[in-house]
Amino acid sequence: MIPITTAAPTGVAPSPAPNAPGPAQLLLRALQRDRLAAFGAAIILLVLVLAVFGQWLAPFPEQGMGATNASARNLAPDAAHWLGTDQLGRDVLSRVIMGANPALTISLLVVTAAALIGIPLGALAGYRGGWVDEALMRVTEVFQAFPPLLLAMVTVSILGPSLTNAGIALAVSWWPWYARLVRAEARSLRERPYVEAARAMGIPPALIVGRHILRNCLTPILVQATVDIGSVILAAGSLAFIGLGTQPPLPDWGLMVAEGRGLIFSAWWVSTFPGLAIFLAVLGFNLLGDSLRDLLDPRQVKR
Amino acid sequence: MLRFVARRLITSVLVLAVLTAIVFILARIVPSDPAVIYAGPKAPPAELDRVREHLGFNRPVLEQYFDYVAKLITGDWGESLATKRPVLDELAARLPATLELIGAAMAFAVSAGIILGVVAARRPGRILDGTVRFLSIGGISVPAFWLGLLLQLVFVGGLGLLPATGQFSNTIKYSDPITHVTGLPLFDSLITGNATAFTDGLQHLILPALTLAAYPLGLIARMTRASMLEVMSQDYIFTATAYGLREGAIRWRLALRNALPPVLTIVGMASAYALTGTFFVEAVFNWPGIGQFATSSMLAVDYPAIMAITLLGAAGYLLANFIVDILQARIDPRVSAS
Numbered sequence: 001m002i003p004i005t006t007a008a009p010t011g012v013a014p015s016p017a018p019n020a021p022g023p024a025q026l027l028l029r030a031l032q033r034d035r036l037a038a039f040g041a042a043i044i045l046l047v048l049v050l051a052v053f054g055q056w057l058a059p060f061p062e063q064g065m066g067a068t069n070a071s072a073r074n075l076a077p078d079a080a081h082w083l084g085t086d087q088l089g090r091d092v093l094s095r096v097i098m099g100a101n102p103a104l105t106i107s108l109l110v111v112t113a114a115a116l117i118g119i120p121l122g123a124l125a126g127y128r129g130g131w132v133d134e135a136l137m138r139v140t141e142v143f144q145a146f147p148p149l150l151l152a153m154v155t156v157s158i159l160g161p162s163l164t165n166a167g168i169a170l171a172v173s174w175w176p177w178y179a180r181l182v183r184a185e186a187r188s189l190r191e192r193p194y195v196e197a198a199r200a201m202g203i204p205p206a207l208i209v210g211r212h213i214l215r216n217c218l219t220p221i222l223v224q225a226t227v228d229i230g231s232v233i234l235a236a237g238s239l240a241f242i243g244l245g246t247q248p249p250l251p252d253w254g255l256m257v258a259e260g261r262g263l264i265f266s267a268w269w270v271s272t273f274p275g276l277a278i279f280l281a282v283l284g285f286n287l288l289g290d291s292l293r294d295l296l297d298p299r300q301v302k303r
Numbered sequence: 304m305l306r307f308v309a310r311r312l313i314t315s316v317l318v319l320a321v322l323t324a325i326v327f328i329l330a331r332i333v334p335s336d337p338a339v340i341y342a343g344p345k346a347p348p349a350e351l352d353r354v355r356e357h358l359g360f361n362r363p364v365l366e367q368y369f370d371y372v373a374k375l376i377t378g379d380w381g382e383s384l385a386t387k388r389p390v391l392d393e394l395a396a397r398l399p400a401t402l403e404l405i406g407a408a409m410a411f412a413v414s415a416g417i418i419l420g421v422v423a424a425r426r427p428g429r430i431l432d433g434t435v436r437f438l439s440i441g442g443i444s445v446p447a448f449w450l451g452l453l454l455q456l457v458f459v460g461g462l463g464l465l466p467a468t469g470q471f472s473n474t475i476k477y478s479d480p481i482t483h484v485t486g487l488p489l490f491d492s493l494i495t496g497n498a499t500a501f502t503d504g505l506q507h508l509i510l511p512a513l514t515l516a517a518y519p520l521g522l523i524a525r526m527t528r529a530s531m532l533e534v535m536s537q538d539y540i541f542t543a544t545a546y547g548l549r550e551g552a553i554r555w556r557l558a559l560r561n562a563l564p565p566v567l568t569i570v571g572m573a574s575a576y577a578l579t580g581t582f583f584v585e586a587v588f589n590w591p592g593i594g595q596f597a598t599s600s601m602l603a604v605d606y607p608a609i610m611a612i613t614l615l616g617a618a619g620y621l622l623a624n625f626i627v628d629i630l631q632a633r634i635d636p637r638v639s640a641s
Binding site: 145147149150151153155156161230237241242243244257264265268271275278279282283 | 318319321322325326329330433436437440441443444445446447448449452453455456459460525575576578579582583586587597598600601602604606609612613616617619620621
């Protein structure tokens, strides 16, 4: 829920090591070195497949989208319904499979939007310094003074609960993390000899920022984004659980857990499997992201 | 030290001021009419006008804002649109339950997290380390509301060991009523020697506290491990080993103390998580705290309540960070000097 590393607790800017690896290289190394990272990547791959091909993989696609079947309510898992049916007779497996698409879509959109707002602001503040930097840092501090999710919850409450508004609210509360991450990187890169050389050659600032600063921030941004996609899935599911996200009858893992809440002792499968889906999806992104971060930040790896 | 504390206090107040402004602006662009929420959807226009007059909606926004801040300072936090009672009373009635829940969860998360982190750092890369890593990443990945349901399923439905919901059994208030001392019910039952109520409350507390602790526990264990590994590779640890100090003493006394500052920082972040995490945990366990009031206010767009909750949450977060900073400065004198 909280992007864990961006705050750089000790106040030290995370700076890429000399010969910082590219994203693809980093990913390959993590997968080879670390079984948990590979496990995480496998989960992510599964979620991706479900998100893209879900409507063809689900045994009852119309029920996945909300069609009810009154004659088959609260059936325990069996051969026809592997994960049972819910209180409206809908196949839980189909709804879990078809929940992958909205979960992944919203988290990709939120992270992209947060990055698109945060990265330019952070690069500008870090590269320019001075009052621009000061102003941006104060603004991000105010945003970060809200406990995680609280600002998003308030925003959704005011805009009205829906998946779209939940996405907007999450993006609004997420961008400061990217701004701070890029700012820290930009500040440390600004003083590098090659950036100074580019400045001395009279290359316009916009070009320097684009070519030297942003390109070198790419890997840490992607690592952060990996963790954040998981965090947003969790956040969106949480919002939906309390009624501030996706509305029925759409398939949303958090909403499905809420719908089965009252049945936990009589029909445990209704809540258990959608919740498991959130857990596994978030776990996948966190396992992979954690491993990538260890590789990226050599201070932490002492093996 | 005193100057350090004063400076932190001033920034905290400034942040809170900006925060109120943001929330106030948010509440003012609200598409639905708060007067309708207050008076009900079928209220006649004349009644709505009267409500607007009563709540002050017909005056300029800036005036309303300054008025709001002035009232905040004097302790008038407005009236809940849903319950028609002062928001501050609503919050005060629910705060003790939430404080006990968060307190128990954080106490467990900090102690268990630090122990797990130190143990994992003993032999990095081995099975125990891998297990702790998986557990801690699991802790930050698991949806609290789902973990709560699972625990209910196992410990209430399956094993029948613990109660499912609530803070005390309904019978307690007749058989063993709790004497009011501090207002924190479980704590009061302990210090007044009300063993029946205390045991009952403790049984009710275990599952929600464990659920709420999962995320902070994961964060703290992970950070402790990383910080311990860094400290254990320092020269002075090598020296201490060469002097023949026992390994346990080096690890738990010397190294842990120096590994604590980053852990403390993460404890601050973790307690911020607990502040909103409790919304979800309270919903699952029907815990009579602020979290339940918060979610119902947000669903009802009860904006005076929402604003008060936001302020309280932000103030709680600032307070947690403030305490962390002071502890930090005590452990590490370089902090207050900077």
